[in-house]
Amino acid sequence: MNEYFGPVPISQIGPEGIEEFKIFRTNVGAGPAIINRNLAVLRRMLKLAARQRLIARSPFAEVDFLDERSKRRQAIILSIEEQRRLEPVAPPLLRTLIVLLADTGLRVGKEALPLKWQDVDLQKQFELATSGLGNRCLWSEVVLAIIVFLV
Numbered sequence: 001m002n003e004y005f006g007p008v009p010i011s012q013i014g015p016e017g018i019e020e021f022k023i024f025r026t027n028v029g030a031g032p033a034i035i036n037r038n039l040a041v042l043r044r045m046l047k048l049a050a051r052q053r054l055i056a057r058s059p060f061a062e063v064d065f066l067d068e069r070s071k072r073r074q075a076i077i078l079s080i081e082e083q084r085r086l087e088p089v090a091p092p093l094l095r096t097l098i099v100l101l102a103d104t105g106l107r108v109g110k111e112a113l114p115l116k117w118q119d120v121d122l123q124k125q126f127e128l129a130t131s132g133l134g135n136r137c138l139w140s141e142v143v144l145a146i147i148v149f150l151v
Contacts, residue, residue: 015062032066103140
């Protein structure tokens, strides 16, 4: 934000300047989620400035955040038939991941791929404590067989 607003006094930052900031960040390659995080910080700064009476009011009442969902990849959910056709032709490690994802409902990047052996609790009926998130899921017989095979 400092790169864009620089030495501009906080009282000079208005809705138009914030909209221009969004365009600037988009043009330098920032995605909607990053821009929204920038806007959240700026909104907090302006809210505090208004509370301390450094500005009359925050200009964010006239500013919308960007739609992050339209740029996100949406999950592709396989039918049971599609999964059954995919498993036999997938390489062994990919087949393991397919079964793990389908049987547990874990998310690929946030839960399944970061898994480490210390996340698997073999003493508690093969429950999973996923990456410190506190989530737990009970292994199916298929996932249990894969884990036993890998151990």
